[in-house]
Amino acid sequence: MSFDTLGLRAELLRAVAEQGYDQPTPIQRQAIPTILAGQDVLAGAQTGTGKTAGFTLPLLQLLSAAAPRNPRKVRALILAPTRELAAQVGASVAGYGRHLPLRSTIVFGGVGINPQIAELKRGVDILIATPGRLLDHLSQRTVDLGSVEILVLDEADRMLDMGFIHDIRKVLAALPRQRQNLLFSATFSDDIRALADKLLNAPVPIEVARRNTPAEAVAQAVHPVDRARKRELLTRLFLTQQWRQALVFTRTKHGANRLAQQLDDDGISAAAIHGNKSQSARTKALADFKAGRIQALVATDIAARGLDIDQLPQVVNYELPNVPEDYVHRIGRTGRAGNAGSAVSLVCIDERKLLQDIERLLNRRLEQVVVPDFEPDPNIPAEPIPNGRGARPAPGRRNSANSGRDADRRRSGQRQRRQGAGRG
Ligand code: AMP
Numbered sequence: 001m002s003f004d005t006l007g008l009r010a011e012l013l014r015a016v017a018e019q020g021y022d023q024p025t026p027i028q029r030q031a032i033p034t035i036l037a038g039q040d041v042l043a044g045a046q047t048g049t050g051k052t053a054g055f056t057l058p059l060l061q062l063l064s065a066a067a068p069r070n071p072r073k074v075r076a077l078i079l080a081p082t083r084e085l086a087a088q089v090g091a092s093v094a095g096y097g098r099h100l101p102l103r104s105t106i107v108f109g110g111v112g113i114n115p116q117i118a119e120l121k122r123g124v125d126i127l128i129a130t131p132g133r134l135l136d137h138l139s140q141r142t143v144d145l146g147s148v149e150i151l152v153l154d155e156a157d158r159m160l161d162m163g164f165i166h167d168i169r170k171v172l173a174a175l176p177r178q179r180q181n182l183l184f185s186a187t188f189s190d191d192i193r194a195l196a197d198k199l200l201n202a203p204v205p206i207e208v209a210r211r212n213t214p215a216e217a218v219a220q221a222v223h224p225v226d227r228a229r230k231r232e233l234l235t236r237l238f239l240t241q242q243w244r245q246a247l248v249f250t251r252t253k254h255g256a257n258r259l260a261q262q263l264d265d266d267g268i269s270a271a272a273i274h275g276n277k278s279q280s281a282r283t284k285a286l287a288d289f290k291a292g293r294i295q296a297l298v299a300t301d302i303a304a305r306g307l308d309i310d311q312l313p314q315v316v317n318y319e320l321p322n323v324p325e326d327y328v329h330r331i332g333r334t335g336r337a338g339n340a341g342s343a344v345s346l347v348c349i350d351e352r353k354l355l356q357d358i359e360r361l362l363n364r365r366l367e368q369v370v371v372p373d374f375e376p377d378p379n380i381p382a383e384p385i386p387n388g389r390g391a392r393p394a395p396g397r398r399n400s401a402n403s404g405r406d407a408d409r410r411r412s413g414q415r416q417r418r419q420g421a422g423r424g
Pocket residue numbers: 021022023024025028046047048049050051052053308310
């Protein structure tokens with residue numbers, strides 16, 4: 001099946017061809033005609049399925065059916081959980097829309113707000129935003145969402161995990177009631193279903209068989225190891241397996257920094273990427289990693305979310321995530337687009353319960369491979385790690401999952417206080 005049959009206009013087909021895509025992915029096949037028909041969508045799709053083009057192409061087509069208004073008003077709003085994802089979606093909108101007279105801009109926290117205000121003032125048709133910064137713009141009245149026709153929530157599960165539900169509700173209150181709603185989520189918790197029930201009007205459910213379900217494309221293994229010997233084992237694996245590009249996950253920002261430094265000390269070039277790093281440091285680390293200048297990118301879950309790295313061969317869970325769904329997100333970063341990938345987890349006795357929860361979610365046991373010389377010492381007692389969403393610190397306490405966003409809010413709060421315009 002080719003893209004021509006989906007009902008897209010020539011300008012979009014040209015942009016798609018320029019990207020080098022000749023066939024729509026399963027989610028694109030289903031989503032594009034449905035969205036073009038004006039229907040609400042509830043889509044189950046992970047990064048890597050081609051979901052971004054799945055909503056971006058029909059959205060561009062719908063907006064371009066009418067001539068741009070003067071002045072331009074925001075007619076489509078795309079909400080994304082992280083800066084990286086917002087930036088990637090923004091790049092897709094600009095790329096697929098390059099032959100159309102539509103304007104888009106991206107707003108996220110952690111960077112100056114004034115250039116964003118200037119862009120918004122010039123007028124845009126499509127706004128891609130993270131919820132926190134969008135609320136800042138709303139409260140400063142530097143954006144008007146009263147003309148939004150299409151709302152997209154991308155990676156809605158992650159937005160809820162990050163505690164954005166209140167921000168999302170406030171944004172929804174600023175939108176016209178009559179509009180088309182598209183909700184994309186990799187997982188479907190009760191919270192997501194509740195949000196979908198409120199938000200969507202007779203949605204068409206779209207569920208794609210994942211292009212690379214873990215079982216198919218990603219070889220997974222658990223290496224049991226003592227807590228204190230994980231770093232040594234990781235270095236050993238880098239050397240013996242000759243990993244040239246591995247994405248390594250830690251639970252905390254501090255842990256990411258420390259591990260990157262230690263790997264570097266062991267002669268394995270590494271950089272850390274997490275919410276406390278400046279945008280430019282994150283961009284540089286990602287570029288160095290993609291270009292092969294560093295071997296290990298050490299990331300927290302939030303920072304890694306939405307990173308588009310093609311053909312990533314190796315994912316390492318240096319520490320298991322507290323939330324089992326994060327495991328699926330993590331290993332979804334490898335084995336993409338039909339390439340073989342491998343994910344290994346270094347699991348110490350403290351993480352036994354986390355591993356059980358992951359295996360329950362996957363509905364299968366993961367193969368345990370003890371690396372010679374790294375047999376766990378059975379006499380070491382466990383110091384279990386609290387698991388599940390409830391384990392995340394309450395708002396106001398720092399943890400790796402939400403601190404990037406908190407940092408944004410802190411900065412924006414400081415700025416607002418300086419400007420004498422604190423949020424009420
Ligand atoms: P996404 O799921 O939107 O993050 O997309 C994952 C990757 O698939 C991105 O690198 C896209 O550029 C790529 N992609 C999207 N649509 C297609 C397609 N029809 N054919 C091949 N690759 C695609």
